[in-house]
Amino acid sequence: MRFLFFLFSLILLASENSSYIAAQSVDQLHQAAELGNVEAQWKLGVAYANGHGVEENDEEALKWFQLAAEQGLANAQYSLGGVYYNGKGVQKNDQKALKWFQLAAEQGHAHAQGSLGFMYYNGEGTPQNYQEAMKWWKLTAEQGHARAQKNLGVMYENGHGVPENYQEAIKWYRRAAEQEDTTAQRNLGNMYDNGKGVPRNEQEAMRWYELIAEQGDPSDRYSLGMEYMNKRQFPNDGDDYNHCSDCNYFNVRAYAWLSVAAMEGHQLASAQETSLRDSFMTSSQITEAQNLSIEIFNRILSANNNP
Known part of the structure; x- marks a missing residue:
């Protein structure tokens, strides 16, 4: 099993620091970086890696990340590890990625710890080692x-x-x-x-x-509706509704979720909703399910409008 873990793209690094880069021109960052300001060197690397205030340039990003990383800045070490892992502006090199993630992780950098756990778990740049993966992931998890x-x-x-x-x-x-x-x-x-x-x-x-x-999306809601339908327990694998245990609970929720998916245009959900309603549900169950579907639909709308 492979974990798609903490190996965030450098675009994510930039999003965390875009306000800083916006507040300071790239010229100012250059001046500070040339004078040896390690934080400015890293920020300048982020700017070049993502094209923030300057044309994207992977080689320049690598140069500034390297300078800052060699001076011990954990953020730069993590960024440099990501460059080597993803092969951006340099040939992909898992051993070098592991080295820089390790240096940042040992300084308590949570994303580097997570990335290091990922590499140990999958045996990338190092023999597979579940104990090391556990060690680094636990440090990250506890944060x-x-x-x-x-x-x-x-x-x-x-x-x-x-x-x-x-x-x-x-x-x-x-x-x-x-x-x-x-x-x-x-x-x-x-x-x-x-x-x-x-x-x-x-x-x-x-x-x-x-x-x-x-x-999720309408397909997820359709799948959940079908899962609720499949949870109904009929004796002897039959469809004797009168002896179905928990049919009220499962029918209502199956109908509600199928109804939401149908409202979103899922055609199979619409057909299943109709079949369930006409074959198995009482009028009181239908009313309860319709009310529940409206509640669910409104929650989804609210979440989508307020991400």
Whole structure:
């Protein structure tokens, strides 16, 4: 399993520092950088890497990152590691990327720690080493980074570098899930769905799946509606509605999510919504489901209007 982790593009680095670059002209940065100001050297590298106030130039970015990194600036070391990892303005070199990430990570740079964990986990520029990956991701996770928290959950769930421990997996999944990491939300839902480390609880599982669907697109909402339909329990694999356990709960939510997807133009959702309504639902369930679908739709609209 590969983790797409903390190897942010340099564009993301620029977005964090664009206000600084906007406040100071590139000429001013050049002057300070030429005088040996290490912070200015790094900021100038960011400007060149992303074309902020100057034409994008990977070679110039590399030059200024290198100067600042060699003077021990953690941000520059992390940026230089990213340059070597992505092969921007220089031949891709995982060993050099690892070296610079390591230097920044040892200074407590959270993104560098995450990137270092990524490389150790996948064996890039170094032999694969789950224990080292765990060490660096834990440092990052304890600083509140959701991706590292999610990755720790995966390692504990699967026994990678540590003994398998579902309770620890749930702890880290939950921390990441509460920060809206959708993979962590899915994994946490799966733990509840399958009773791994917790008593099996389908409704708690579906609560996490709902959060994913709200952040997703109409296809995600259609899939959730179908998942609710498939949760209905009929005796002897039949369709005897009168003996269906929890049909009210699952029918209402299946219809609501299918209805939302249908409102967004999902054609399969519209067909399934009609079939469910006409074949299995009472009038009171339909009313409840319609009200719920409006609530969900309004939440999604509100989230999209206030990203």
